[in-house]
Every structure is written in structure tokens, then in C-alpha cells.
Amino acid sequence: SMFHTVFNLINLSIMIWLTGMYVKIVEKLIPAKHKEDEEFQLKFISAGLLSASELNIAQAEKEMTVYAQRVQRMIDMAENLVHSKEKSEEFSQLFSRLEKYEEISDRMEIEIANYLNRCAEGRLSNEGKLHIAAMLNIVSEIESIADCCFGCAKILIRKQESGVDFTELIYKNIDTMFGYLKEAMTDMIELLSDVEKVREVAIIRSYNKEREINNLRNQLRTNNVENINNKVYEYQSGIYYMDIINDLEKMGDYIINVVDTIRDHFRKHVA
Incomplete structure (x- = not known):
């Protein structure tokens, strides 16, 4: 009995001091999957409706911001995919990850919208009902941004299948x-994170950025025609290049639609 007691105490002492090493070994042997990639789970509204509808709306606002942050990561993925070597393992993995995120984005839109519709069935003030209608519009616009991110990936697949190359100028x-x-997108998320205290200067900054995006698209479109005529790059390269530029400009439109909704429905809170 004494032997077993001493033996267990020694093992316990070793385990306490070497816990960190054991954790690292197990993590290497059984790597954890990226939870956000592999699982769909809402962060703030998964527990169901609260007793007070106005509090439900506050929870949905938080979830809406989390949703936008997830879609923001898709923009980074799309940009990385542009620079990934075609037909490489990196390209395939990034494309699959974007596709997974897009599927989760669709589900998040549905779940948040369903939650908001259930909130609307409760006792709400007129302001609360207008608030929900605005949030439903915002969620739809965010989902459209996610669609465009995956749309960019599909353009790159078509480019790859056509054997088309981009020049350094196009990449730049x-x-x-x-x-x-x-x-x-960062400015939009900043507005979403505290819609009750939206500042006028933040809205103006968003509109200025939208103008920059539109002006750049127009400039690149004009230059593209000249570059093709001057044989700076092939016609087909210019087509896929403009498809991507137009896709990105559409994302800018969806972003400013969210800003418009915030401006129109939270105007009295703007300082």
C-alpha cells in the first residue's frame, strides 16, 4: 500500500511539472481543427430569445458585428488567393477555406434573420421594429460581401483553367x-460595433473611401483598354483582371449600403 501511494505521488509530481510539455506533445500528435472553419456556431444569440425583446435586439447587434468580422477575414483570404500559385496545394486549401466560410456565412445570415424575425413577434416599440428592419437589411448586405469574396475565388479558377497570366502591373x-x-470594411465594422453612438466624421470617412474605390475602378477600367491596345498584356488577362476589380468594387457598394442604413436609421444618435 505504501509503495503504491509513493508511486502515485511521484507520478503526480512529474505530471504537474511537465504538463506544458505533455500538452505540446498531444497537440502535435492530434492537431486541433480551426474551430471557426469547421464549426458553425453563433456567439451571442445561440441560447435563444431572452424575456425582453429590446434586450434580444442588443444581442443581435453584437452577433451582427461578429458576422461582419468573419466576412472581413474572407477578404484577406481572397487577396491571398490572388497571389497563390495556381494548381498548388496552398491555392486549393485557400479556395476550400473560402468556400467553407461562404457556406457558414449563408447559414449565419439565415440564423440571425430568423432570430430578428422572432424578436419582431414580441412586444416592441415602433423604433424597435424599425431597428429590426434596418438590421435585416444590414445582414443581407454583409452576406453579399461574402458572396463577392467567393466570387473572386471563382474568377481565379476560370483564369487558371484558361491558362491566363497576370503581369506585375495587374497584381499591383x-x-x-x-x-x-x-x-x-474596417470603417464599416467600427460603425457596427457601436451603432448607438455613430459619429458623423466616421460616416463621412466611409463615403470618402467609397468615392476612392469608385474613382480607382474607373481609372483602372480606362487604363485597361489602353494597356490591351498597347499590348502591355493579353486581352484575356485584361478581362479576368477587370472581373476581379469589378467584383471588389461591388463589395464597396455593399459596404456603403450598410453605412447608408446606419445613417438613415440611427441618425438621431449621430454626433
């Missing part, structure tokens, strides 16, 4: 558009 211009778009 696509990166510039992605940069503008990511800034616009």
Missing part, C-alpha cells in the same frame, strides 16, 4: 483596390 493594381476595400 488589384492589391491597391484590396487595400481601399479593407479600409472601407
Whole structure:
């Protein structure tokens, strides 16, 4: 009996001091899957409706921001996919991840919308009902951004199948558009994170960024025709290039639609 007691105490002492090492070994042997990639789970409204509908709306606002942040990661994935080597394992993995995120985005839209519709069935003020209608519109626009991210991936697949190459100039211009778009998305999420205290300067910044995106699209479209005529790159390269630019510009439109909704429905809170 004494032997077993001492033996167990020694094992316990070793385990306590070497716990970190054991964790690392197990993680290497059984790597954890990326939870956000492999699982669909809402963060704030999965527990069901609360007793007070106005509190339900507050929970949905938080979930809406989480949704936008998830879609924001899809923009980064799409940009990385542009620079991934065609037919490589990296390209295939990124494409599959984007596709997975797009599927989850569709489900998140449905779940949040269903939750908001259930909130609308409760006792709400007129302001609360208008609030829900605005949020349903915002969620739809966010889902459209996710669709465009995956749309960009599908354009790259068609480009790959056609054996078309991009020049350094094309890559540079696509990166510039992605940069503008990511800034616009960040500004939009900032507005969403506290819709009750939206500042006028933040809304103006979003409109200025939207103009920059539109102006860049127009400039690149004009330059594209000239570059094709001057044989700077092949006609087919210019087609896929413009498809991506137009897809990114559409994302900018969806982003500004969210800003419009915030401006129109939370105007009295704007400082």
C-alpha cells in the first residue's frame, strides 16, 4: 500500500511539472481543427430569445458585428488567393477555406434573420421594429460581401483553367483596390460595433473611401483598354483582371449600403 501511494505521488509530481510539455506533445500528435472553419456556431444569440425583446435586439447587434468580422477575414483570404500559385496545394486549401466560410456565412445570415424575425413577434416599440428592419437589411448586405469574396475565388479558377497570366502591373493594381476595400470594411465594422453612438466624421470617412474605390475602378477600367491596345498584356488577362476589380468594387457598394442604413436609421444618435 505504501509503495503504491509513493508511486502515485511521484507520478503526480512529474505530471504537474511537465504538463506544458505533455500538452505540446498531444497537440502535435492530434492537431486541433480551426474551430471557426469547421464549426458553425453563433456567439451571442445561440441560447435563444431572452424575456425582453429590446434586450434580444442588443444581442443581435453584437452577433451582427461578429458576422461582419468573419466576412472581413474572407477578404484577406481572397487577396491571398490572388497571389497563390495556381494548381498548388496552398491555392486549393485557400479556395476550400473560402468556400467553407461562404457556406457558414449563408447559414449565419439565415440564423440571425430568423432570430430578428422572432424578436419582431414580441412586444416592441415602433423604433424597435424599425431597428429590426434596418438590421435585416444590414445582414443581407454583409452576406453579399461574402458572396463577392467567393466570387473572386471563382474568377481565379476560370483564369487558371484558361491558362491566363497576370503581369506585375495587374497584381499591383488589384492589391491597391484590396487595400481601399479593407479600409472601407474596417470603417464599416467600427460603425457596427457601436451603432448607438455613430459619429458623423466616421460616416463621412466611409463615403470618402467609397468615392476612392469608385474613382480607382474607373481609372483602372480606362487604363485597361489602353494597356490591351498597347499590348502591355493579353486581352484575356485584361478581362479576368477587370472581373476581379469589378467584383471588389461591388463589395464597396455593399459596404456603403450598410453605412447608408446606419445613417438613415440611427441618425438621431449621430454626433
